[in-house]
Amino acid sequence: xxxxxxxxxxxxxxxxxxxxxxxxxxxxxxxxxxxxxxxxxxxxxxxxxxxxxxxxxxxxxxxxxxxxxxxxxxxxxxxxxxxxxxxxxxxxxxxxxxxxxxxxxxxxxxxxxxxxxxxxxxxxxxxxxxxxxxxxxxxxxxxxxxxxxxxxxxxxxxxxxxxxxxxxxxxxxxxxxxxxxxxxxxxxxxxxxxxxxxxxxxxxxxxxxxxxxxxxxxxxxxxxxxxxxxxxxxxxxxxxxxxxxxxxxxxxxxxxxxxxxxxxxxxxxxxxxxxxxxxxxxxxxxxxxxxxxxxxxxxxxxxxxxxxxxxxxxxxxxxxxxxxxxxxxxxxxxxxxxxxxxxxxxxxxxxxxx
Amino acid sequence: xxxxxxxxxxxxxxxxxxxxxxxxxxxxxxxxxxxxxxxxxxxxxxxxxxxxxxxxxxxxxxxxxxxxxxxxxxxxxxxxxxxxxxxxxxxxxxxxxxxxxxxxxxxxxxxxxxxxxxxxxxxxxxxxxxxxxxxxxxxxxxxxxxxxxxxxxxxxxxxxxxxxxxxxxxxxxxxx
Numbered sequence: 001x002x003x004x005x006x007x008x009x010x011x012x013x014x015x016x017x018x019x020x021x022x023x024x025x026x027x028x029x030x031x032x033x034x035x036x037x038x039x040x041x042x043x044x045x046x047x048x049x050x051x052x053x054x055x056x057x058x059x060x061x062x063x064x065x066x067x068x069x070x071x072x073x074x075x076x077x078x079x080x081x082x083x084x085x086x087x088x089x090x091x092x093x094x095x096x097x098x099x100x101x102x103x104x105x106x107x108x109x110x111x112x113x114x115x116x117x118x119x120x121x122x123x124x125x126x127x128x129x130x131x132x133x134x135x136x137x138x139x140x141x142x143x144x145x146x147x148x149x150x151x152x153x154x155x156x157x158x159x160x161x162x163x164x165x166x167x168x169x170x171x172x173x174x175x176x177x178x179x180x181x182x183x184x185x186x187x188x189x190x191x192x193x194x195x196x197x198x199x200x201x202x203x204x205x206x207x208x209x210x211x212x213x214x215x216x217x218x219x220x221x222x223x224x225x226x227x228x229x230x231x232x233x234x235x236x237x238x239x240x241x242x243x244x245x246x247x248x249x250x251x252x253x254x255x256x257x258x259x260x261x262x263x264x265x266x267x268x269x270x271x272x273x274x275x276x277x278x279x280x281x282x283x284x285x286x287x288x289x290x291x292x293x294x295x296x297x298x299x300x301x302x303x304x305x306x307x308x309x310x311x312x313x314x315x316x317x318x319x320x321x322x323x324x325x326x327x328x329x330x331x332x333x334x335x336x337x338x339x340x341x342x343x344x345x346x347x348x349x350x351x352x353x354x
Numbered sequence: 355x356x357x358x359x360x361x362x363x364x365x366x367x368x369x370x371x372x373x374x375x376x377x378x379x380x381x382x383x384x385x386x387x388x389x390x391x392x393x394x395x396x397x398x399x400x401x402x403x404x405x406x407x408x409x410x411x412x413x414x415x416x417x418x419x420x421x422x423x424x425x426x427x428x429x430x431x432x433x434x435x436x437x438x439x440x441x442x443x444x445x446x447x448x449x450x451x452x453x454x455x456x457x458x459x460x461x462x463x464x465x466x467x468x469x470x471x472x473x474x475x476x477x478x479x480x481x482x483x484x485x486x487x488x489x490x491x492x493x494x495x496x497x498x499x500x501x502x503x504x505x506x507x508x509x510x511x512x513x514x515x516x517x518x519x520x521x522x523x524x525x526x527x528x529x530x
Contacts, residue, residue: 004381004384005381006374006377006378006381006387006389006507031393032393116393172393173390173416173417176390176391176393177388177389177390177416178374178377178388178389178390179386179387179388179389179413179416180381180386180387257415260413260414260415261414261415262414263412263414264413264414264415265414267411267414336415336417338415338417338419339414339415
C-alpha cells in the first residue's frame with residue numbers, strides 16, 4: 001500500500017498536480033496560497049519539460065496558462081481570492097477559447113483585500129462570476145487534503161475531456177493544515193488534443209484557438225455547442241456526498257471546511273438521538289441539485305452552513321424549491337463556525353430530541 | 355479518543371516543530387490527526403502557536419478552541435490561552451519564562467523550568483522537546499520507538515544530527 005504521509009494541503013495539491021501530469025505552473029505569491037507555488041518551484045524544474053515561472057502579476061500568470069494550455073500542455077495556476085479576481089478576465093477567455101486548465105483558489109476572506117484567514121466567500125465567483133459572458137468552470141470543493149489530492153486528477157482529466165477550465169476551491173484552513181494523505185497510484189490519462197497549437201510541418205490545416213467571433217450567428221452557434229457540453233457536465237458530473245441521511249429529518253448542507261465541522265457536530269447530536277444528517281456538495285459547479293431535491297422529500301428542514309454570509313444557500317433554495325424551510329448559519333471574515341455553534345443551531349431548529 | 359493539543363510560544367522556540375513531532379508520531383501509529391499553524395496577523399508580534407488534534411475518528415475542525423493540553427512557552431501565550439483549557443485539562447508550562455498564577459483549580463498544571471534545564475544539560479534551544487517529552491509521558495499513547503520514528507519523519511535529512519539531541523531532550527522531559 002502507498003505510504004501515508006503528513007503534508008500541508010497547499011503542498012499536497014501541488015504534488016498531486018505533478019503526479020497528474022502537470023508540467024507547467026505559472027503563479028504569483030499571495031497568502032495563504034504561496035506554498036503551492038513554492039513547492040512547484042522546487043519540483044517542476046527537476047521534471048522533464050517542467051516549467052515553473054513566477055509571473056509579473058496574476059493577470060500575466062493566468063495568460064501564460066492560457067498560452068501553455070493552448071499548446072496542449074497540462075498547465076495550472078493557483079492564487080487566493082483577490083488574485084483569482086485578477087485572473088477572471090483570462091478565465092473567461094479560456095472558457096471562450098475552450099481551453100482546459102486547473103486553477104486552485106485557496107480562499108481568504110473578502111471583499112477587497114479582506115483578510116488572510118480562511119473563507120468560503122468566493123462561491124458566487126467560482127460558480128457564477130468567472131469573468132464575463134456566461135463562462136463556467138468545473139468547481140471542486142474538497143473537505144480534506146486526501147480529497148483535494150484525488151480531485152486534482154479528476155480536475156485535469158474532466159477539464160481536458162470537456163475543454164473547460166477546472167477550479168479546486170480550497171481555503172486557508174485546508175491549505176495551511178497538515179493531515180495524513182496517501183497519493184493515489186493512478187497514472188494520468190491523456191487524450192488527443194487535435195485542436196492544440198502544436199507544430200505540424202504544414203501537414204494539416206492550422207488550428208486557431210480564439211474567443212473572438214464577430215459574426216453573431218457564428219458566436220451563437222459556438223456558444224450553443226458549448227452549452228451542450230455544459231449540459232452534459234450538469235447531467236453526469238454533479239457529485240454530493242451524504243452522511244447519516246437514511247433516517248434524517250434535518251440535514252446540514254455544507255461543503256469544504258464547513259462540512260468537516262458540520263459532520264463532527266452531527267456525530268455529537270446523533271449520540272443525543274437527534275436525527276441529523278449531512279449533504280456535502282463535492283462539486284459546486286455543476287451543483288448537485290438532484291441530490292438535494294430528492295433529500296427534501298424526506299426532510300423536515302435544512303440548515304446551510306457556510307463561511308460567508310450565505311451564497312450556496314441560494315442554490316440549495318433553488319433545489320428545494322420551497323418544499324421545506326432552508327435556514328442559514330455562517331461565520332465570515334476568516335472565522336470558522338464552531339462545532340458547538342452548529343449543534344446549537346440544530347438544537348434550536350429541531351427542539352432537541354423528540 | 356480525541357486529544358486536542360495547543361503549543362504556544364515565541365517564534366523561534368520550536369513551537370511548530372514540537373507540534374510536528376507529535377503529529378508525525380501519531381501518524382506512525384495510524385491515528386487520524388491534524389496539525390494547524392497560526393498564520394498571518396496572529397504571528398506578528400512574535401507569538402506562534404499550532405494546534406494538533408489526534409483521534410481514532412475522522413477529525414472535524416482542526417481548530418482547537420478549548421485544548422485538552424496546553425503547552426505554553428511564554429507569558430503572552432499563557433495569558434491568552436490558560437482560560438481556554440478544557441475542564442480537567444492539562445497545562446504544561448515553561449516556568450523559566452512564565453511566572454504567573456492562574457485561578458484555574460479545575461485543571462492539572464505542570465511547571466517545568468524547561469529553558470533553564472535545557473541550558474544546564476547542554477540542550478540549549480530544546481526546551482520545546484523537554485516539554486513535549488512531558489506531554490508524551492502524560493498522554494501515554496506512544497512508546498519510545500513510536501516517538502523515535504515520529505522524530506525521524508519530522509527532521510529533514512540535512513539536519514539528521516539533531517535527531518538524537520532531540521530524543522535526549524524528550525527522554526529528559528518524560529522522566530520528570
